[in-house]
Amino acid sequence: MPPDPDCFSSDPTRHSRWETGGTAWAVWISSVGCLAGRALNLHAEDSVGYRFSDYQEENGRVKVETHAADFSVSATPKLTLRGTLVYDAISGATPTGAPPPDGSSQVPLVEIKDVRRAFSLATAWQEGRFLTTPQVSYSKERDYESTGLALNESIDFNQKNTTLNLGLAHDFDRVLPNRGEWIRNAREKDDTEGLVGIVQLIDPATIIRANLTFGYGSGFLTDAYKRVVFPEFSPEILLPEKRPGYRFRQVFYTGITHFVTRVDAAVELSYRFHHDSYDIFSHTVQFDWRQKLGKRVTLSPSVRFYEQSAASFYAPTISGDPRPDEGSPIPQYYSSDFRLSRMRTWTFGLSANIRLIDACTLDLGYQRYEMLGLDGATAASAYPKANVFSAGLHLTF
Amino acid sequence: MKRIRWMVWLFLLSTLGCAHVKPWQRATLADETMRPDRDPLGELLSEHLWFSREAASGGQGVGGGGCGCN
Numbered sequence: 001m002p003p004d005p006d007c008f009s010s011d012p013t014r015h016s017r018w019e020t021g022g023t024a025w026a027v028w029i030s031s032v033g034c035l036a037g038r039a040l041n042l043h044a045e046d047s048v049g050y051r052f053s054d055y056q057e058e059n060g061r062v063k064v065e066t067h068a069a070d071f072s073v074s075a076t077p078k079l080t081l082r083g084t085l086v087y088d089a090i091s092g093a094t095p096t097g098a099p100p101p102d103g104s105s106q107v108p109l110v111e112i113k114d115v116r117r118a119f120s121l122a123t124a125w126q127e128g129r130f131l132t133t134p135q136v137s138y139s140k141e142r143d144y145e146s147t148g149l150a151l152n153e154s155i156d157f158n159q160k161n162t163t164l165n166l167g168l169a170h171d172f173d174r175v176l177p178n179r180g181e182w183i184r185n186a187r188e189k190d191d192t193e194g195l196v197g198i199v200q201l202i203d204p205a206t207i208i209r210a211n212l213t214f215g216y217g218s219g220f221l222t223d224a225y226k227r228v229v230f231p232e233f234s235p236e237i238l239l240p241e242k243r244p245g246y247r248f249r250q251v252f253y254t255g256i257t258h259f260v261t262r263v264d265a266a267v268e269l270s271y272r273f274h275h276d277s278y279d280i281f282s283h284t285v286q287f288d289w290r291q292k293l294g295k296r297v298t299l300s301p302s303v304r305f306y307e308q309s310a311a312s313f314y315a316p317t318i319s320g321d322p323r324p325d326e327g328s329p330i331p332q333y334y335s336s337d338f339r340l341s342r343m344r345t346w347t348f349g350l351s352a353n354i355r356l357i358d359a360c361t362l363d364l365g366y367q368r369y370e371m372l373g374l375d376g377a378t379a380a381s382a383y384p385k386a387n388v389f390s391a392g393l394h395l396t397f
Numbered sequence: 398m399k400r401i402r403w404m405v406w407l408f409l410l411s412t413l414g415c416a417h418v419k420p421w422q423r424a425t426l427a428d429e430t431m432r433p434d435r436d437p438l439g440e441l442l443s444e445h446l447w448f449s450r451e452a453a454s455g456g457q458g459v460g461g462g463g464c465g466c467n
Contacts, residue, residue, distance in 0.1 A: 049437070049438050050438075051438040051439065051442065055446060066442060068438050068441060068442060070437055070438055084437070084438075084441065086441070114465070116464065116465075118462060118464075120460070120461055120462060122460075135460045135461075137460065137461055138462065139463070139464060141464075141465050143465050144463070144464065144465030146462045146463035146464060148460060148462035148463065150459055152458070152460065158417075159417065159420075160420075161417055167458060167459040167460065169459035169460040169461075171462055173463045175465070189463075191463060193455065193459040194459070195458065195459045201418040201423075202418075203418060204422040204424075204425055204426065207426060209433075211456060211457060211458075213456055213459065215455065249453075251453070251455055251456040253457055257431055257433075259425045259426075259428060259430070261425065265430070266430035266431050272453070272456045274452075274453035274454075274456070276452075276453075278452070280452045280453065282451070282452065282453040290430040298429070298430060306447070306451055308451065308452050308453060311452070339450060339451065339452055340452055345450070345451060347443075347447075353436075363436065363438075363439065365439065367443070367446075369446065369450075371450065384450070386446075388442075388446065390439070390442065392438060392439075394438075
């Protein structure tokens, strides 16, 4: 098999929630989907998939129910169409950025409720050793709109032992005014990413991947829900946070996948280094074990470690007095968004992939996500812990 | 600039593969568990979770669009 050049994909973590209704629904979808797949006259390698996911943070924080579907259809021997549809129902509460009030350990929260609809469509054109994949994507929420264009090119070398991946993407985004936000008009935001990557076969059971990505975001990068407190001015009054108008990111990713024939399992280890102009450094290590159990079941435990340093302008409360002519100097940029603080996250996952019949696979998954603050100053209650359950069906033809 | 140069060197080093795997030796590499595209929806959902909760993101591909993600 040549190294897969598809830039959509990578590791296999997934999640799910088996609620009573969800179970019945997923089983129903499985049955109907399997029958429908047989009825459709699709080509070999064609596939459709559906996934339901329930993300629930503890203590009444954010809850996201997701319905996602994708397809891959070979229109001609050289042309493959791929698409994704996503529907997110978002509710719950997120921290405002303010510290806990006196006598409490709970950070103040602001209610959010939104629906996100998104789609992406890509056409993969194979011409000899070149695979060209342009992509368009669009998503809309009450408070956000994004239109994305991307072009990925994969070139095989060395008798398909090596694949060079090149990618370029641009997002034209708009932050829209919504309840809980402090902006009154839509604000523009742009993001450009470029990638160069290599996939290399090492031996008949080992593949390595390495990517270098550069990203540049500009425009309104501030989070319109987040606010800060200047205790010297007033410990009660919240003012909007303020982030720099650009962000330059550099990311190095590498991963190795090896098949352990003796135990009939694949093992994958990856590492990602990230640095950006906010002065955030981060390290991500992920380990996946994909154990085949007979011919129909694959069980995949995984663990992911992530750690980041704080943004240079992050603080739980901001020093200075923002009143013009009256107060003491304040920083040029400031934010109390816990996602910019020094912190660590762990993700533990377990997924099962069950082949019901030859063309139908049932996917079940669970993830536990835990975030821990490391700066000793940000309130522990700002950091979420979440359970993610998922269930879905994948049909191949 | 120093950091970028360091990453470029690391990237080049990690791609130094000179082994030749013949087409008839690739059955194991074609196994479902070895494929990077084996679970695009699961990957999409996981990446979305991490993207919305952590400062770093990406590294494995470009494209797909943005999100408000609060």
